[in-house]
Amino acid sequence: MRRTVDLARLLSSEGVSQTRLADHSGVILDVDSLRVFSVNDTGMSLVEALRDGVDDHAGLVRRLVAEFEVDEATAAADVDAFVEELAHYLVDRRV
Numbered sequence: 001m002r003r004t005v006d007l008a009r010l011l012s013s014e015g016v017s018q019t020r021l022a023d024h025s026g027v028i029l030d031v032d033s034l035r036v037f038s039v040n041d042t043g044m045s046l047v048e049a050l051r052d053g054v055d056d057h058a059g060l061v062r063r064l065v066a067e068f069e070v071d072e073a074t075a076a077a078d079v080d081a082f083v084e085e086l087a088h089y090l091v092d093r094r095v
Helices: 003-012 039-053 057-067 072-090
Strands: 016-020 026-030 033-037
Touching: 003 016, 003 039, 003 072, 016 033, 016 039, 026 039, 026 057, 026 072, 033 039, 033 072, 039 072
Parallel strands: none
Antiparallel strands: 016 026, 026 033
């Protein structure tokens, strides 16, 4: 999926900053546009995975299954929804 590759590249760049909060949720700042995006703990786990170079759907699903008590089908649906929403805010608006 091209979106995951784009997100992984963008999240590891200097143009986007991520911070995990005490409750395990997080915030993402698009430095160029000054847009702030808040995510829950599941979203922050995916952001960290993408930032760390996990840029394929299967890898992101494995990350959720390993970290949270969730079955593979639910994790796959969550990954799909999250990637689309985050890409809308961070990738699509840059084009």
